[in-house]
Amino acid sequence: MTHALIVEDDADSAETMAALISAQGFTVAIARTMRDARRQIVLQLPDLVLLDLQLPDGSGMDLFQDAQLVANSEIVLITGHASLESSIQALRMGAADYLVKPINMKQLQGILSRVMRPSAIQAELASLTAEWEASGHFGHLWGRSAPMRRIYEQISRVAVTAVSVFITGESGTGKEVVAQTVHDLSRRRKHPFLAVNCGAISPNLIESEIFGHEKGSFTGADRQHQGFFERAHGGTLFLDEITEMPLELQVKLLRVLETGMFMRVGSTVAQETDVRVIAATNRPPELAVSSGRLREDLLYRLNVFPIELPPLRDRVEDVPLLAQHFLTAICEREGTAKSFTPAATQRLQAYRWPGNVRELRNVVQRAYVMAAGGTINEEWLPDDPHGPNSAYASSMFSPKGSPAAPAPAAASVAVASNGPAITISIGTSMADAERQLILATLEHFNQQKERTAAALGVSLKTLYNRLKEYAADKADVTPE
Secondary structure, X not given: OOEEEEEOOOHHHHHHHHHHHHHOOXXXXXXXXXXXXXXXXXXXXOOEEEEEOEEOOEEHHHHHHOHHHHHHOEEEEEEOOOOHHHHHHHHHHXXXXXXXXXXXXXXXXXXXXXXXXXXXXXXHHHXXXXXXXXXXXXXXXXXXXXXXXXXXXXXXXXXXXXXXXXXXXXXXXXXXXXXXXXXXOOOOOOOOXXXXXXXXXXXXXXXXXXXXXXXXXXXXXXXXXXXXXXXXXXXXXXXXXXXXXXXXXXXXXXXXXXXXXXXXXXXXXXXEOOOEEEEEEOOOHHHHHHOOOOOHHHHHHHOOEEEEOOOHHHHHHHHHHHHHHHHHHHHHHHOOOOEEOHHHHHHHHHOOOOOHHHHHHHHHHHHHHHOOOOEEOHHXXXXXXXXXXXXXXXXXXXXXXXXXXXXXXXXXXXXXXXXXOOOOOOOOOHHHHHHHHHHHHHHHOOOOHHHHHHHHOOOHHHHHHHHHHHHHHHHHHOOX
């Protein structure tokens, strides 16, 4: 039977928690001092320790010095107030979670439902590491490069905690895949993982989608609707493209993160939620704040544990492994085996991949379809080192404001060698050059966005995001 130790000097609080924990099928012991806590640990090593930091004879932090306890007991801190410092402190000391006084019983129930011994989690991580060393596969991620090794180390450290994670990186680098891997390695893995792209939902509907709404709360609301926070209860909510969320909704999101409470649209009754939030953006967060797209206080609340994904061009040694992974999946799905020629693999590594891993996957799928026989050669692979998919274009299609490699000094224009050309003057900013190229290409293809995105070598989502920005900029300068 799972055993819990409550280290709490407040008798009423300790007894209340003990009653609830006992009702969940745990055996429970209570210690009101550090000395008593150590005695209880010797008598029976607990699976779960609920640890108050302020005790009559010392700090609860001292128990973290017990190597056996840290290795074999899940520790949950009991703090006097919710703060960024509490989250960081819990992470650094090895705690799995923290509770805020007065204790929220639903949050406590959630913690009880997720109890796992740290030793079991460490064994699982060791198995994943061994698998990565053998195959290059870690969770849902693939890669052997040094940048990816660092990502795996960060995921291993943060997944077993309860702190918020903020993922940054260019479009197509795999931010959702990282979030899914964090969830699958966490104590919340048995509960839902829900992903929402904040830029793909109409501003008029996003509050309803995230928080839900009551029947009759607005025109068309013919029934009650549960939002993402309700549907992800106990699990993980991934908020992609967080900078696309309207500022007024960011205020409400901040309150949910701080209080664990929210209200459906049209309701006056607060709902409790037990959700871990992982957010992501393809923009540099500081520039998103300075440009007014992200609230600074929300950034501080989300950015407890940052993970920055490298672009594919910075880990080209992973390209053959990723390409083979995508090809194997397609072969299994379609029932026909095909393979890359050495020349094809070499060309894949030489390409700059402005669309990152997403673009690589699409290229492999297209090459599989077009290859007539059992081998895929370089015929259907990208090969233009000076076109829109070059290193120059790659820097332009990185998130705005990120460092971009300067163009060669001798270059004065960007010209397509096999079609209409545009001239870009020396001194034009990268943002203006990108805008001119996108709009000119869109006009050339008669406003057909899919063909435009394909010609530019970017995802359709990236193109839509850029066009939305241009429309907003135009609205801002239009005289009243």
